[in-house]
Amino acid sequence: MSSFPSQISVQAEHEGHRYELTMTVDGDHLHIEMRGNDADGQLLFDWHTAQPVPAAGLPVLTQLLTSGMAALPESLRAPTMQERRRVHSNSHLPWSAEDDQRLKDLAAAPGATIRDLTQAFGRSRGAIRSRLQRLGVELGDTAKG
Secondary structure: OOOOOEEEEEEEEEOOEEEEEEEEEEOOEEEEEEEEEOOOOOEEEEEEOOOOEEHHHHHHHHHHHHHHHHHOOOOOOOOOHHHHHHHOOOOOOOOOHHHHHHHHHHHHOOOOOHHHHHHHHOOOHHHHHHHHHHHOOOOOOOOOO
């Protein structure tokens, strides 16, 4: 590890919730923080290591976390991309300009529901809600399905 402080942040979305993992390198120690927010921005949790992780322990920590995740019951682990795509065929694929326009058009229709849009786009409820929010679009009717 370098002798100057540096920081890496990675973000993920899971079931409509947003997560951020921040790793800060300070000399030969690593500080780890993780925050989770729901779709409305409400804090779900704010976690950090009580003590920094020594650089020498990082390979072992990575191995233990990976092994631990593999040993979790299926109900507690995040689904693989293949599993996600069995349910939502376009899960985590980029949105095209054509997709965005089609989403705007379909969302503007009276009676449009999130359920209709998930089926039309092969994406999860969280993905549809997030994209609508990013595009500044609201459903055409009060039905939020």
